[in-house]
Amino acid sequence: MNTEMSGMILMYALTVVLAIPLGRYIGKVYNNDKTWLDRIFNPVDKIFYRLSGIDPLKEMNWKQHLVALLTINLFWFLLCMFVLMNMSWLPLNPDKNPSMTADLAFNTAISFISNTNLQHYSGETGMSYFGQLTVMLFQFISAGCGMAIAATVFFAMREKTTEKLGNFYFLFVRSCTRILFPAALIVAFFLLFNGTPMTFAGKDTITTLQGDTVQVSRGPAAAFVPIKHLGTNGGGFFGSNSAHPFENPNYFTNIVEMVTQMLIPIAMIFALGYILKRRKLALMILGVMTVGFMLLLVPTVVGEIHGNPAIAKMGIGQTMGNMEGKEVRIGSAASAYWSIATTVISTGSVNAMHDSFMPLGGMNQMLGMMVNCFYGGVGVGFLNFFVFIILAVFISGLMVGRTPEFLGKKIEAREMKIAMIIALLHPLLILTGTAISSYLYAHHPGTYTGWLSNPGYHGFSEMLYEFSSSSANNGSEFSGLNGNTPFWNIADGVVMLLSRYLPIIGPVAIAGSLAAKKYVPESAGTLKTDTATFGLMVFAVIAIVAALSFFPALALGPIAEYFSLY
Amino acid sequence: MKKNIIPAIRLTLVCFVFFSGIYTLVVLGAAQFTANKGKGDVVVSNGKTYFANLGQKFTNDKYFYSRPSAVDYNAAAAGASNKGPSNPEYLKTVQTRIDTFLVHNPGIKKEAIPSDLVTSSGSGLDPDISVPAARVQVKRIAAIRGIGGGNLEQLILSNTEKPLLGLFGTEKINVLKLNIALDNLK
Numbered sequence: 028m029n030t031e032m033s034g035m036i037l038m039y040a041l042t043v044v045l046a047i048p049l050g051r052y053i054g055k056v057y058n059n060d061k062t063w064l065d066r067i068f069n070p071v072d073k074i075f076y077r078l079s080g081i082d083p084l085k086e087m088n089w090k091q092h093l094v095a096l097l098t099i100n101l102f103w104f105l106l107c108m109f110v111l112m113n114m115s116w117l118p119l120n121p122d123k124n125p126s127m128t129a130d131l132a133f134n135t136a137i138s139f140i141s142n143t144n145l146q147h148y149s150g151e152t153g154m155s156y157f158g159q160l161t162v163m164l165f166q167f168i169s170a171g172c173g174m175a176i177a178a179t180v181f182f183a184m185r186e187k188t189t190e191k192l193g194n195f196y197f198l199f200v201r202s203c204t205r206i207l208f209p210a211a212l213i214v215a216f217f218l219l220f221n222g223t224p225m226t227f228a229g230k231d232t233i234t235t236l237q238g239d240t241v242q243v244s245r246g247p248a249a250a251f252v253p254i255k256h257l258g259t260n261g262g263g264f265f266g267s268n269s270a271h272p273f274e275n276p277n278y279f280t281n282i283v284e285m286v287t288q289m290l291i292p293i294a295m296i297f298a299l300g301y302i303l304k305r306r307k308l309a310l311m312i313l314g315v316m317t318v319g320f321m322l323l324l325v326p327t328v329v330g331e332i333h334g335n336p337a338i339a340k341m342g343i344g345q346t347m348g349n350m351e352g353k354e355v356r357i358g359s360a361a362s363a364y365w366s367i368a369t370t371v372i373s374t375g376s377v378n379a380m381h382d383s384f385m386p387l388g389g390m391n392q393m394l395g396m397m398v399n400c401f402y403g404g405v406g407v408g409f410l411n412f413f414v415f416i417i418l419a420v421f422i423s424g425l426m427v428g429r430t431p432e433f434l435g436k437k438i439e440a441r442e443m444k445i446a447m448i449i450a451l452l453h454p455l456l457i458l459t460g461t462a463i464s465s466y467l468y469a470h471h472p473g474t475y476t477g478w479l480s481n482p483g484y485h486g487f488s489e490m491l492y493e494f495s496s497s498s499a500n501n502g503s504e505f506s507g508l509n510g511n512t513p514f515w516n517i518a519d520g521v522v523m524l525l526s527r528y529l530p531i532i533g534p535v536a537i538a539g540s541l542a543a544k545k546y547v548p549e550s551a552g553t554l555k556t557d558t559a560t561f562g563l564m565v566f567a568v569i570a571i572v573a574a575l576s577f578f579p580a581l582a583l584g585p586i587a588e589y590f591s592l593y
Numbered sequence: 594m595k596k597n598i599i600p601a602i603r604l605t606l607v608c609f610v611f612f613s614g615i616y617t618l619v620v621l622g623a624a625q626f627t628a629n630k631g632k633g634d635v636v637v638s639n640g641k642t643y644f645a646n647l648g649q650k651f652t653n654d655k656y657f658y659s660r661p662s663a664v665d666y667n668a669a670a671a672g673a674s675n676k677g678p679s680n681p682e683y684l685k686t687v688q689t690r691i692d693t694f695l696v697h698n699p700g701i702k703k704e705a706i707p708s709d710l711v712t713s714s715g716s717g718l719d720p721d722i723s724v725p726a727a728r729v730q731v732k733r734i735a736a737i738r739g740i741g742g743g744n745l746e747q748l749i750l751s752n753t754e755k756p757l758l759g760l761f762g763t764e765k766i767n768v769l770k771l772n773i774a775l776d777n778l779k
Contacts (some may be wrong), residue, residue, distance in 0.1 A: 030756040034760075037761055053751075074623075076608050078603060079603040081604065095601070099601035099605065101601075102598075123721075151670055151671065160613040163648055212619065219620070220627055222633065224631055224633040225621055225627075226624070226631045234641065236638075236776070237649065239650055241666065241667060244670075250616065252621040267718075276760035278761060290606065337678065338712075341688055343706045344705065351676065352673045352713070353712075355765045359764070384678070401773040485679060485680060508674065588677070589714055
């Protein structure tokens with residue numbers, strides 16, 4: 028068990044140690060400063076721009092950024108729908124897997140363009156290799172899109188008074204080619220040499236030692252798995268995601284995959300410090316995020332390593348902890364660590380089944396998604412945090428009787444309205460969705476019984492988790508919920524759509540409008556936003572707005588289950 | 594909006610070629626340098642080939658059991674039980690597994706059964722069991738195969754995979770490799 032503890036410490040330490048230089052590098056990439064990869068990627072990017080007919084130096088204002096982003100995302104949606112609904116006749120389909128139904132394709136397409144990667148299908152039976160490569164494209168570009176728009180907000184925060192915030196396509200292409208692509212290659216090599224398959228051959232048939240005949244699904248997984256983590260996407264190549272021995276063959280690959288998924292979200296904060304030349308502000312943000320992460324992490328790990336009290340009553344040993352839905356090579360501690368990491372950042376890949384976690388562990392996973400800004404997904408995690416900063420500036424400004432200012436810009440009614448709408452959108456989507464599905468489930472017992480595979484409080488948690496995951500663009504599931512039904516495909520799809528694009532539009536609009544305002548130099552009367560005190564204030568706002576709105580719902584699910592078990 | 598449409602379509606297609614095509618081919622090329630050319634790690638024994646890190650079903654009493662699987666070790670449709678910790682039906686299943694284990698392993702005390710032997714894994718294809726999970730089966734296998742318990746303990750010891758660098762992660766045993774070694778024990 029001690030080696031399991033040291034494994035967790037190693038994972039966190041490695042993440043931070045690597046994120047510092049990567050953050051500097053990301054800052055340079057967006058600033059267009061010189062880096063040592065320029066020699067390779069300057070020509071590559073040039074080909075991208077020339078073939079697409081784009082002038083990467085044309086400056087855009089915040090509205091033009093959003094129009095460019097939304098237009099390209101719309102095309103991605105159409106392309107993804109087309110491929111998913113026509114896989115059966117498209118090439119690279121050795122296992123003869125079928126095309127998706129319209130509702131499933133709708134859900135999956137939105138899921139991948141919105142960086143959610145909720146999956147109501149299993150890769151083994153529901154995707155051709157062509158389909159897999161297509162959704163892999165979206166794992167790259169949806170992540171690049173989130174990073175590009177975060178960079179736009181960084182620029183807006185840096186500039187004194189301007190409308191011009193760089194070029195969307197420039198930031199997008201650079202995110203994909205100079206950050207995600209080289210990192211994905213490195214991770215792919217680690218996976219390849221640890222046993223992750225990379226082949227276009229179809230299923231293999233083997234006879235086991237005991238004499239059973241089994242079919243074995245394979246595929247180009249070693250290319251797919253790195254980007255699912257780097258881009259905080261989380262869509263698995265196989266149905267059981269990184270619990271599958273092919274996607275995550277041993278403890279070493281588990282460390283690699285864990286570190287890579289948390290790397291860019293943390294590095295983005297360091298990049299912010301680099302671009303704004305405000306290291307203390309970056310540290311304040313990182314501090315708040317880390318405290319939040321640890322508060323969710325520790326109780327979850329403790330719960331898992333102590334195992335299930337109901338099984339302890341049966342009189343057997345649980346030295347490995349709660350092992351239902353977990354793999355021996357990973358162990359309960361690293362599974363618990365992963366489960367919180369994957370939910371606070373918006374990856375949503377899993378290496379253990381969240382449905383079978385202890386109730387408080389499941390609750391903390393949900394809280395991670397409900398808050399959705401402790402590190403958060405690549406790029407968008409910071410945008411969510413930005414909204415909370417704005418709220419905290421306003422509230423603390425009122426409390427101490429100072430004009431609310433952030434980085435020399437006055438925050439006024441317009442920004443506050445947008446910030447409040449975005450902050451409340453998330454609870455609205457999650458709670459309304461859960462309320463509707465619970466109503467249907469309770470009032471039409473015959474029709475919808477197939478939805479849930481657990482009774483009582485835990486069944487309610489499955490629905491609450493599903494909407495939290497959709498709205499946080501996370502993509503993990505309490506997989507006992509049978510998601511591939513028209514209701515869930517469409518409801519989740521709509522929620523993912525709204526919760527991806529509105530929380531991008533809102534913060535960009537705030538940042539853009541702040542950037543255009545007159546710069547007020549800092550004076551003795553300015554509220555300092557890079558201090559621990561202000562960090563505490565942000566944390567309090569997050570706790571009040573995000574966490575407390577969900578408390579009643581959590582009380583009906585995981586908290587009630589906790590008291591029934593212990 | 595209008596003047597963004599054509600660049601958006603063209604940029605997407607360029608990305609498609611680069612990230613789905615070129616990137617994939619580079620990784621595929623690198624895969625040709627791995628042991629089995631990217632088709633998965635395999636072990637060969639007595640002329641038969643098995644996937645090294647894919648668990649197999651072992652329910653026969655003469656072999657070390659592997660963990661229970663929600664999908665019966667179907668490697669074309671991996672999956673888990675997804676049962677919650679308080680689900681009565683699930684707890685009944687675990688109790689049945691314990692009872693069945695005790696019937697097949699006379700003389701073993703309940704406390705000696707580790708939980709990984711009676712709970713199903715995340716993928717349903719877990720290749721490993723814990724060391725106590727192997728030890729608790731020694732008595733049964735020794736009796737059936739007529740091999741001394743000491744030899745089996747030795748076999749378990751030599752097949753135990755230590756934590757990474759001896760410092761990080763779990764200690765475990767690959768059931769397939771253990772059972773191949775068991776078959777070769779003469």
